[in-house]
Amino acid sequence: MSLVRLEISSVVVGEGTVSSMVILKPHRRTAPSAKLPIRIGSVESTAISMGIDGSQHHRPMTHDLLNDVIVSLGGRLVSVVINDVRGTTFFAQLRIVTSAGSQVSVDARPSDAIALAVRAHVPIFAEEEVVDTASLPDFSSVEAEERREELKRFHDFVEGLTPEDFALDRGDVRTAADGTLSRPSQASSHERTSGPDERASELGHPREKPGQDLRDDLADGTNTAEHPGS
Template identity: 30%
Template sequence: MNLIELFVQGISYTHTQNSAYALLLSTVKTNRKLPIIIGAFEAQSIALAMEKDLVASRPLTHDLFKNFAESFSINVEKVIIHKLIDGVFYANVVCESFERQVILDARTSDAIALALRFKAPIFTYAHILEKAGITLDETEFMEDENESIDEINKEIDDILDNLSNKSTNPYANYSIEQLNELIEKAILDENYDEAAKIQEVINQKK
């Protein structure tokens, strides 16, 4: 399958989920966009990587990863968003060190934050764009087009809400208190896959 290159178009706050943001990726050759729900911390990290004039007072987690990797001659070659299941995107970080290539599984938001820091290209496949992509005007994220931004944000919200409704995460309707109890039990039982699902919902509710 041929890879389609993407670039980060911008980040928009989404009103459908608390403390959630829409990361908008755009194809290089078309006007097709790929919206991805990310948390506030990841949004901040990506925004800092996009703005050269903004520097965190202390290294963020992704900055630490980059410093650590470079200290051991590890480079991020590219990021591939390779799968979409129940509204959740899956990504691989392709690394290279001393002519050895290693592929690491990563959350898409983390993978993109690293790609920006390493100036590595971001790719996905056509079937993912067909399933979750949208087409928007080129006026989005322009500060002097408030009316257009409102319309675009509403469309992004609708898309993200639709993606969220497709999720089969059984913990979506639990309260924070219930989720905290469940995640503690899952960790005690060493059921880390289940703990990850619960943590995902906790992050969305914060």
């Protein structure tokens, strides 16, 4: 199987119910963008963080000690490889060249292997099958593509706009001879609001003229109103 070179994206030092994790990503975008999260212990996550920071101690910590032992025996660590995953458990190997020039592989936990790699400044690899099986997709690229599609749709919408699209009521807007937009006068005969008499006629109830009832009463002598001098 081919190997994919990885680098540390972030280290999460968990507390309580929050798990500690080390998140790996492809080295310098030389592979499909994906992230490989590995759950580790809080002690191991602290050890990796200290190795990245290059913190110095009066006495060697465990991973510093292991690296010193390898060098003292004439060997050197050349790389670490995450070579398998079963469920949520990852497996790794230390690739060491001995003083005789031969290469040996030593089984290790990924957290220990990574903590040693950052101290020895050696590359971290993973089997391609492990990356394909356990990596998370790069959602940032998906979000970027969605933003591009939204911008394209908005651009197409703006390009298709016409002056009429800005009118609230197209019937109230006219285009003059010079191409400008104008609103018809409210005094136009076809838009004039009907008066009370016209509305009454439309409803089938002719409106009587003012005083009509009084004249009718005077004519037939039925008016009962009192007048001075009667």
